[in-house]
Amino acid sequence: MTEDPRPQDPRLALAQSFIRALPHSAALGMDLVHLGAGEAVITMPYDPRLVGDPATGVIHGGAISALMDTASGASVMSHPSAPRSTATLDLRIDYMRPATPGQRITARAEVTHVTRSVAFIRVTACDEDTARPVAQGTGTFTLER
Amino acid sequence: MPPEPVEVVKSRREAALARLVASVPYIGFLGARFDRRGDELTAHLPFSPMLIGNPQLPALHGGATAAFLEVTAIIELAWTNLWEDIEAGRLSDEIALPKTVTFTVDYLRTGLPRDAYARARVNRSGRRFASVHVEAWQDNRARPFVAATAHFLMP
Numbered sequence: 016m017t018e019d020p021r022p023q024d025p026r027l028a029l030a031q032s033f034i035r036a037l038p039h040s041a042a043l044g045m046d047l048v049h050l051g052a053g054e055a056v057i058t059m060p061y062d063p064r065l066v067g068d069p070a071t072g073v074i075h076g077g078a079i080s081a082l083m084d085t086a087s088g089a090s091v092m093s094h095p096s097a098p099r100s101t102a103t104l105d106l107r108i109d110y111m112r113p114a115t116p117g118q119r120i121t122a123r124a125e126v127t128h129v130t131r132s133v134a135f136i137r138v139t140a141c142d143e144d145t146a147r148p149v150a151q152g153t154g155t156f157t158l159e160r
Numbered sequence: 161m162p163p164e165p166v167e168v169v170k171s172r173r174e175a176a177l178a179r180l181v182a183s184v185p186y187i188g189f190l191g192a193r194f195d196r197r198g199d200e201l202t203a204h205l206p207f208s209p210m211l212i213g214n215p216q217l218p219a220l221h222g223g224a225t226a227a228f229l230e231v232t233a234i235i236e237l238a239w240t241n242l243w244e245d246i247e248a249g250r251l252s253d254e255i256a257l258p259k260t261v262t263f264t265v266d267y268l269r270t271g272l273p274r275d276a277y278a279r280a281r282v283n284r285s286g287r288r289f290a291s292v293h294v295e296a297w298q299d300n301r302a303r304p305f306v307a308a309t310a311h312f313l314m315p
Contacts, residue, residue: 036215037212037213037214037215037221038209038210038211038212038213038215038221039210039211039212039213039220039221039223039224040213040221040223041210042210043223063185064185064186064188064189065185065186065189066185066186067184067185067186067257068183068184068257069183069185070254074186075184075185075186075227075230075231076227076230076260076263077186077190077223077226077227077228077230077231078186078223078227080223080226080227080230080263080265081221081222081223081224081226081227082223083223084221084222084223084226085213085221085223088222102219102222102267102270103222103265103267104266104267105264105265105266105267106222106226106264106265107262107263107264107265108262108263108264109261109262110259110260110261110262110263113259
C-alpha cells in the first residue's frame with residue numbers, strides 16, 4: 016500500500032484517528048475509509064486469530080458483529096444533527112453466507128432516520144465479492160445531543 | 161456395574177469442554193473461558209484493555225460483548241447437543257459447530273471495565289434449527305447488561 020500524497024479531508028482524518036483510538040476496534044485492525052453525512056464505511060483485514068471454525072478458516076460472526084456495530088456507530092456520529100455521543104440500543108444481524116477466508120471485510124452503514132433521541136441504521140458487510148453481502152443488519156442507537 | 165469414579169467422569173467432561181472451546185480460535189482472541197458445574201456452563205470474559213470501545217467512559221465495546229454472547233450461545237448449543245456423546249465417551253474427532261443465521265442483541269446497560277459472565281439457554285433445538293437466548297452480567301447476576309437471541313443452523 017502507498018500513502019496518498021493528497022491532503023486528506025480533515026473530518027475523515029479526525030474520525031479515523033477516533034476509530035483507531037478505540038482499543039477493541041484497533042485490536043481488530045479496523046480502518047475508516049469513508050465518512051459521509053450519516054454514512055460510514057469501515058474495513059477489517061482477514062486475521063487467523065478471528066477465525067470461528069478452523070476447518071473452513073471462516074471469520075467468526077462476533078468479529079463481523081463488532082465491525083458492523085462500529086460502522087453503525089460512526090454513521091450515527093457523522094449525522095448532520097451532530098450528536099455529542101451515541102450508544103447501541105439494539106442490533107440485529109443476519110448472516111447470509113460465510114465470508115471468504117483471506118479476504119478483507121467492509122461494512123457500510125447508513126442512518127435511515129433520526130428522532131430527538133434515537134437513530135435508526137442499516138448496515139451491510141461484504142468481502143471482496145461486493146455483489147453478495149456476507150451479512151446485513153438493522154439497529155437503533157441512542158442520540159446524546 | 162458400579163458407577164464410574166467421579167474423577168473419570170469429571171476429567172472426561174472437562175476434556176470435552178476444552179476441546180469444544182479450543183475449536184473456536186476467536187474465543188482465544190477475546191480471552192473468554194468456560195466454567196462447568198455438571199452440565200451447566202458459565203462463560204467468563206476477564207477484563208482486558210483491548211475490549212474497550214469507549215475510552216472516555218470507559219466502557220466495553222458493544223462488538224466485544226456481542227461476540228462474547230455469540231460464542232457463549234454457540235458453545236452452549238454445541239455442548240447440549242454433544243452431551244450424550246460426551247457422557248458415552250464417543251465424542252467424534254471432528255466437532256461440527258452450529259452456524260449463526262441471525263443474531264439480535266439488546267444493550268441494557270453500559271459494559272463496565274471489569275469481568276463479565278454469561279449463560280445461554282437453548283429455547284428450542286430442532287433437527288435443522290435452534291433458538292438460543294443468552295445474557296451477560298458483571299457485578300450483579302440480577303442486573304444483566306446485555307442480552308441476545310440467536311437462530312442457528314445445526315450441523
